[in-house]
Amino acid sequence: MSAREEIKQLWSRGRIDDALASALRALEDDPDNHEIRVSVVRCLVDGAASGMAGQRDLLLSLVRDPAIEPTNVSPAGWRFLRENSDLFDTPNDSEAMAGRIESDALAIALLEEDAVGDIASERALTALRRWLLVSGRRTDFPKLTAALITQALRNGGAWPFDDEERALLAANPDFAAAYLPPRETIGTAQYSDPVTRSVAQQYEGWPYPQWRRLTSNSPEPIASRIRRYDPEGRAAIPERGATILVAGCGTGRQVVALRQRHPDDVIVAIDISEASLRYAGKRCAETGVHDVEFHKLDLHDVAKLGRSFDVITTTGVLHHLPDPEAGWAALLGVLKPRGVLHVMVYSKIARMRIAALRRMFAGERALPMSDDLLRDIRRKVLALENFPEMRSRDFFTLAGVHDLLMHRHEEPFDTGRIGRALDRFGLALLNFEIPRPKIRAEYRAAHPDDPHQRDLKAIARLELGHPTLYGTMYEFWCARHA
Numbered sequence: 248m249s250a251r252e253e254i255k256q257l258w259s260r261g262r263i264d265d266a267l268a269s270a271l272r273a274l275e276d277d278p279d280n281h282e283i284r285v286s287v288v289r290c291l292v293d294g295a296a297s298g299m300a301g302q303r304d305l306l307l308s309l310v311r312d313p314a315i316e317p318t319n320v321s322p323a324g325w326r327f328l329r330e331n332s333d334l335f336d337t338p339n340d341s342e343a344m345a346g347r348i349e350s351d352a353l354a355i356a357l358l359e360e361d362a363v364g365d366i367a368s369e370r371a372l373t374a375l376r377r378w379l380l381v382s383g384r385r386t387d388f389p390k391l392t393a394a395l396i397t398q399a400l401r402n403g404g405a406w407p408f409d410d411e412e413r414a415l416l417a418a419n420p421d422f423a424a425a426y427l428p429p430r431e432t433i434g435t436a437q438y439s440d441p442v443t444r445s446v447a448q449q450y451e452g453w454p455y456p457q458w459r460r461l462t463s464n465s466p467e468p469i470a471s472r473i474r475r476y477d478p479e480g481r482a483a484i485p486e487r488g489a490t491i492l493v494a495g496c497g498t499g500r501q502v503v504a505l506r507q508r509h510p511d512d513v514i515v516a517i518d519i520s521e522a523s524l525r526y527a528g529k530r531c532a533e534t535g536v537h538d539v540e541f542h543k544l545d546l547h548d549v550a551k552l553g554r555s556f557d558v559i560t561t562t563g564v565l566h567h568l569p570d571p572e573a574g575w576a577a578l579l580g581v582l583k584p585r586g587v588l589h590v591m592v593y594s595k596i597a598r599m600r601i602a603a604l605r606r607m608f609a610g611e612r613a614l615p616m617s618d619d620l621l622r623d624i625r626r627k628v629l630a631l632e633n634f635p636e637m638r639s640r641d642f643f644t645l646a647g648v649h650d651l652l653m654h655r656h657e658e659p660f661d662t663g664r665i666g667r668a669l670d671r672f673g674l675a676l677l678n679f680e681i682p683r684p685k686i687r688a689e690y691r692a693a694h695p696d697d698p699h700q701r702d703l704k705a706i707a708r709l710e711l712g713h714p715t716l717y718g719t720m721y722e723f724w725c726a727r728h729a
């Protein structure tokens with residue numbers, strides 16, 4: 248068996264630590280093998296708990312790798328530094344800590360490449376930033392100082408600070424950007440529907456998701472990917488030149504991922520937020536993606552495009568609409584008869600704690616939003632020890648905090664509501680994702696007759712046993728009944 252097959256098998260059985268060990272062994276013989284490097288990253292994202300102790304050089308090369316998304320490496324990188332270095336050993340001696348970080352290539356790379364994705368490290372670094380501001384010792388630590396300024400750009404100014412620090416910023420203009428990074432001015436959204444208007448307004452100010460580069464995947468036509476979920480052949484997707492609509496494309500992360508994965512298919516993307524579309528355009532240019540059509544368009548008006556699509560994907564959008572099923576229906580209006588719809592929506596069960604927080608911050612949510620208000624909310628959440636959503640990548644950028652905790656409008660789903668919508672629209676499930684490999688393997692063993700996880704009642708029972716399973720979102724593919 249090849250190394251890649253072994254890793255894949257271990258991973259699909261949910262044996263993530265073993266898959267990581269196998270990938271690390273394979274890398275010893277073939278350190279530049281991109282697929283194996285990606286397997287390592289995937290294991291880190293899927294929660295490999297151990298195994299990176301001796302891997303400082305590998306972590307450094309992964310976080311600087313232009314073909315790997317740094318967000319996928321950042322939490323593991325910081326955890327490595329906390330557990331395997333003396334970087335944070337002297338919390339009361341900031342000068343010593345600054346000296347160690349100044350000469351630590353991995354710490355500097357992690358600060359520069361992505362928002363720090365680890366609460367304990369962020370706390371130590373926030374205190375260090377304060378010391379650099381108050382002591383004025385920045386010229387002694389030029390790499391750390393520059394990296395903290397870059398870090399603020401990456402996190403959008405998410406780290407909390409106090410009034411004393413704010414007062415000192417005016418007198419220390421060289422370091423102000425480590426606190427308050429330059430930002431685009433907030434645009435104005437004009438939509439007649441009040442929900443659409445306030446949602447668009449949010450994204451005019453805080454385009455989401457914030458991202459820089461992606462982990463590259465092996466290319467394949469979207470038709471082959473869909474065939475894996477559709478052995479019955481309900482869908483008919485052309486092998487080349489399939490038309491894909493991205494409804495609510497945000498800042499283009501999904502668009503670029505689709506373009507890299509499906510280079511021969513046609514991609515059209517729409518969104519209501521001008522600022523998000525601008526961000527998407529910039530990232531496309533930087534990543535060499537030039538052949539995507541972007542439109543500023545409310546998805547309820549998608550028929551105005553005057554065309555229909557083989558595949559429509561809408562991720563993280565329907566639950567922000569004034570009437571999600573009405574938006575769903577509008578999208579089906581431009582789906583070809585044998586096309587496929589890919590949906591990701593919030594789960595009510597997984598968002599229960601977020602719903603409680605939203606109630607706690609209802610007063611703040613009624614206020615005009617600002618970076619200061621978001622930072623303050625984040626500071627209050629940081630004070631709630633062990634709030635699990637603090638591990639979400641969204642928690643580490645200001646735009647992510649707005650999206651995760653303070654969204655202007657959200658209406659999460661449950662599996663019952665998804666089932667009712669599928670029935671109403673005459674759709675059949677092709678596949679309902681189970682995100683954690685170990686749980687997916689257990690489900691498949693318990694339901695050998697449901698290899699594509701289409702039994703929504705069984706999925707509902709599974710979720711009750713694992714209430715955070717759909718912490719990211721429900722994800723499913725569906726097509727019209729034959």
Ligand SMILES: C[S@@+](CC[C@H](N)C(=O)[O-])C[C@H]1O[C@@H](n2cnc3c(N)ncnc32)[C@H](O)[C@@H]1O
Binds near residue numbers: 518
């Ligand atoms: C959470 S973001 C998701 C972005 C992207 N799909 C992704 O997964 O990275 C939601 C996006 O949906 C867009 N959106 C919300 N309501 C919309 C509508 N009625 N029509 C089109 N886009 C909409 C927002 O502007 C925002 O960019």
